[in-house]
Amino acid sequence: MRRTRLAYALVLATLGGAGCGSNPVIEIPPPSASATEYTLGGTVKGLEGKDLVLEVALPDELYSTLTIAADGEFTFKPALADGDSYDVTVAVEPGDPAQSCTVTRGKGVVAGADVKDVAVDCTTLPPNPRWIGGTVSGLAGTGLVLQNNGKDDLSVAMDGAFQFTTPETDGDTYDVTVSAQPTNPAQTCVVEAGKGTVEGADVTGILVKCTNDPPVFNVDPNTIDVTNADRCDFLDAAHCLFPWPNDHFTVADPTTSTGRRVALHPMSMPVNAEVDLSPAVGAPAGTVVSPGGIGMDPTDWNRADGFSPGQMLLSYVPGLDLGKTGIGPITHMERSLEADSPLVVVDAETLERHLVWGELDSYATSDATRALIIRAGMNFREGHRYVVALRNLKDSDGQGIEASDAFQVYRDAIPSNVPAIEARRDAMEKVFDVLAGAGVERKELYLAWEFTVASAKSLAGRMLHIRDDAFEKLGNAAPTFTITQVLQNPDANRSRRILGTFTVPNYLNQANGIAGSSFHYAEPNDGLPDQFDGNGTLQANFICNIPRAALPDGNDPTAAVVPGRAALYGHGQQGAASQVNGGSATGELSNAYNFVFCATDFIGMSSSDNENILRLVTQFGRMNTLADRLQQGLLNNLFLARLMIHPQGFIADPAFRGGPQNQPLIDTSDVFYYGISQGGILGGALVAISQDIRRGVLGVTGMNYSLLLDRATGFDQLRVFFDQAYTNELDRRIVFSSMQMLWDRGETNGYAWHVGNDPLPKTPPHAVLMQNAFADHQVTQWSADIEARTIGAGIHVPVLNPGRSIDTTPYFGIEPLGSYPHFGSAVFVWDTGPFDAMLNKGTPPPPVENKPLRDGVDPHGAPRVQPGARLQISEFLRSTGKVIDPCGETPCLVP
Known part of the structure; x- marks a missing residue:
């Protein structure tokens, strides 16, 4: 806001030239013959621009203006009488170059002498000046003075807009304060939104609120x-x-x-x-x-x-x-x-x-x-x-x-x-x-x-460091592996089961990275894990299942081979790699759609960690032993994925070859991920950091264990010991909340912003398919919704039948999938329907409180066995994979 007023002389000129016929005569009474006249003037300094116009407010609401072209002394006309008040201000700022001029000693009363000490100081404005101002309200007194950054005094006489005369530039900070409070009557003025950084525009939102009531303090700070x-x-x-x-x-x-x-x-x-x-x-x-x-x-x-x-x-x-x-x-x-x-x-x-x-x-x-x-x-x-x-x-x-x-x-x-x-x-x-x-x-x-x-660096920095360090040392080679057992035709869906170990650099502080280990930090400690003993390694286990779709009979060397798609399998809560041998999750799926699933213990949260986790819930200072070993477990999975697709990896061994041409049993053109429950919770992190895996299916998934454990039936047994260890109930909340800061480093919550199209450094973009169960007793649906919003997954609609959701706005903030096929991340919710006690089927909606759903039949295992869900997995886990609609234009219902 730049102050401008029409000078009194201009008003006279305008009136003198208006109307028809002769000009009207406007008479200004001459001063009294006995009055002594005094001049009003001062000095201008720093003037470089053109057309500086000063104005002075005179008695009887008259104004006079004066245009100044250069530094030096100036004098207003007409002269003033003894006792006249005056108020000199800048009417028009100079231009070419743009300047801001401030007036000091410009307000007063003539006291029997000429006024010669009015000072006008001009400074050249920076490019793109940003003016600092706002609004004053409630002002009744006089003498209010504001300052910006402890200077640039601005006197404010009335309610309304104000603006400091000295601008700032982009990136500068401003801090508006009250330098002098109003008096007559005494008032207290406070500034709101008075601090900040100038960012590409004038600041106009500062509020100065004045009140006649003296502050009443009901609190003694002492x-x-x-x-x-x-x-x-x-x-x-x-x-x-x-x-x-x-x-x-x-x-x-x-x-x-x-x-x-x-x-x-x-x-x-x-x-x-x-x-x-x-x-x-x-x-x-x-x-x-x-x-x-x-x-x-x-x-x-x-x-x-x-x-x-x-x-x-x-x-x-x-x-x-x-x-x-x-x-x-x-x-x-x-x-x-x-x-x-x-x-x-x-x-x-x-x-x-x-x-x-x-x-x-x-x-x-x-x-x-x-x-x-x-x-x-x-x-x-x-x-x-x-x-x-x-x-x-x-x-x-x-x-x-x-x-x-x-x-x-x-x-x-x-x-x-x-x-x-x-x-x-x-x-x-x-x-x-x-x-x-x-x-x-x-x-x-x-x-x-x-x-x-x-920051992303703080959350993922340790994991990315051990990933990059390990793969840099690996170079173009395949990880070393040893096969310890081969089982032919172990079940109706598999023709061969291959067990063994593979070598991974060990970044934990105990040999072979055993349970209870934490990261090894060498001296000097830069906060990034170092390989144990400089070159220490550990032996990770693996189990791979060849489906009959790839090799019909493990004992028949003449059987035709159709190489199966390479995929890692992530096991459930504190489980083991042996869960890859199950029938419903992987066996039938692998044989129907020709997947070779390999798995390793997800150390940190595998069965081998049970004792450490039991001790951890009573000594939460040990939380880093879980978080650090989880990150080593992620690295182990990355090495296993590389083994599945490397020419000198698994397919270089006869156990992974078959048929009359001794063909590879694994299609090494790509590798995928499929995890269920805990495997889904950890799998989002694995996909986000992987340079080989670009697509993953997360079954009955969610994220954020500080949210999950409160609403999971699976924590019941451990909660008993946790409550005994931490008897202060507010302490328990702090423990649950703070543990997530470390758990983030090994589960999806810490990587969710990078699961999709905002990849981490040296990492390609990814896509995931979430297949969730409505009213899941073990992995709460609320955590899956948070994950979907964060990763930007679209959701299949209609999600549920009318009346099934208890949300005010069901699935608020999750964008519906517009059409199929969809290319990108997606979430599908499978519903077993309302609880029917007679049939022992279905489940009610989950409770609103932070506690598990215990009523009805747990739907946790339902999505993985649905034919439509399995077909969807197959279509998604391809190099050119896509999301298909297995449910039509209806909710995904479990019969």
């Missing part, structure tokens, strides 16, 4: 306990680490991709209690005991440059009633995007609302320990900063819940002399600025905080 402010957050006194996740638990680190690094203090982490594990292993009581008093060592958490993209957000709100407040549950998560939503999560960069839902912990045994859980309906963006806001919260009587004293100090700008409080005030103001930009009013807030999501 009463707030900040004893452990260096390692705890005093905004939520319920738990040291609440609200969580939180940039209060990070530090600045310019070496990371986000500029932050997690910095959890050991004394802030949950501490376990002693647990007798003997019942779990069938031993006499007291035989196997997990020691207590052990805190979670945050070393591996502190390697991250932010929190999980699927992080469980936590706080405690005493007396909160979700329904009375209007917080959207999992069945109405789109509520979080509505303008008046009490729960808001905002991307600090884009100011966009993020899809989330809220729920109260159903596992808590009392309201006093019942945490508020906030979950993302689609993963948070890697490397982005988010602001969480809770506002207008209500209890079961519909009464408002007051914010904590600590938060009120920041929200209400209550001054303090407490260093720990003041050290955080600037960060909290930035939080309020983000929320103001997103339309969330400061006065409505119950609590607000910020957190940073880990």
Whole structure:
């Protein structure tokens, strides 16, 4: 906004030339004969442009203008009388080059002498100047002065738009503050959305709100306990680490991709209690005991440059009633995007609302320990900063819940002399600025905080490092392998079963990477795993099944050979490679469509890890032993995939050849992936990092174990020991949420943004087909929906029959598949139908709370045996694969 006024002299000229006939006569009364006249003037400096016009406001609402062409002294006409007031301003800024001129000592009253000290200073504007301004409201007093970045004083006399006279340029920061408060009457003015970075446009949204009421502070900052402010957050006194996740638990680190690094203090982490594990292993009581008093060592958490993209957000709100407040549950998560939503999560960069839902912990045994859980309906963006806001919260009587004293100090700008409080005030103001930009009013807030999501480098960096290091050392060769057993015609679907081992570089810190190992870091420790002992290896097992479609009879050397498609198989929860020998998932499928399935134990979460996982749930400081071994397991699978397609790999051995021409039994032109349950959860990560596998089918899949375990019947047995180890119910939530930060490194949640067309470095794009079961008891459908949104998979419609879903907007945010065939990622939901107790068939919808569905018949195994689903797998797992519609224009129903 540039100030312009029509000078009084121009008004006279205009009136003098208007109308018909003779010009009207406008008389200006001459000054009194006895009055002494005084001149008004000053000096211009720095003028380089043209057509600078000054104006002066005179008594009786008259104005005079003066055009100035060069530096030097200037004098207004007419002269002024003693006692006359004046106000000199810039009417037109100079141009060619564009300049901004400021007036000092331009306002006053003539006091018996000429005025000669008005100063006009001009500066040349930068290219593409960006003007900083906004709106003032409620101003009744005088003397309000605003500043930008501690300078550029701007006096504001009335409500309306304002703009500083000195512009900024793109990339500059601005910080608008009140330098002087209004008086007569005394007022208090506060600035909202006053800080930020200039980005390609003028800043016009700053709000300055003034009130006649003096601030009333109901909180004494000196009463707030900040004893452990260096390692705890005093905004939520319920738990040291609440609200969580939180940039209060990070530090600045310019070496990371986000500029932050997690910095959890050991004394802030949950501490376990002693647990007798003997019942779990069938031993006499007291035989196997997990020691207590052990805190979670945050070393591996502190390697991250932010929190999980699927992080469980936590706080405690005493007396909160979700329904009375209007917080959207999992069945109405789109509520979080509505303008008046009490729960808001905002991307600090884009100011966009993020899809989330809220729920109260159903596992808590009392309201006093019942945490508020906030979950993302689609993963948070890697490397982005988010602001969480809770506002207008209500209890079961519909009464408002007051914010904590600590938060009120920041929200209400209550001054303090407490260093720990003041050290955080600037960060909290930035939080309020983000929320103001997103339309969330400061006065409505119950609590607000910020957190940073880990970068792709932080999430996948270790895995990509061991992948690239191992394959660089492998070069053009095939991994070394040994065949230990060959079984001819093991069942009706297979003609040959081949068992053996293969060699993989070992990046774990124990020989052969045994269960309980974690990554080996050599000195100096750069945060990236190193090969054990410099050149250590491990022996991974494999089982490969040749279908009769490829070789009709393992004992017949004359049988014709049709090489089968190469595919890895991912086994289920804490299973083993031997699950590839099953009939329904792989046997019938492989024979019907000629797949050669090979599998290896998915170490980290295989049967060989059972004891370590049992100990882990009572000592969660061991979480890195699961996460690190999972990543080694991913590498093992990558080496197995290479063995299946390399000319000197499996097909170089007679066990993988047959027929009169001694042909290869494997088609080495491509390799695919098919995993079920845990194999689907881990398989998304495997596909995302693979340079050989470009297409994968994820059966009854999902992601994010911090979400899955709460809603899975499969965690029942381990939860008993977990609850004994962590008796503080708020600690349990912290454990469940924080474990995901490490689990991300080995499961799909940490790689979901790169499963499709945004591949990781040195990695091709991929596509996956998700085949899920509605109301799955073991892998909750909600986690599959989150995965589909994140990877950008389209969904088959209609998804379900009318009335089957309990969502307000079923499958909100997942784009319907428009036509078939579809080329890209897709999700299909198979429904066994409503529960019929008489027939013991079907299942009801899942509960809204964070607990498993236990009613009805678990549909977890249903999709894999459907003929249409099997045909769909076959059509998708081809080099030119596509998604077909096996269900027609109806939902996919299990008969």
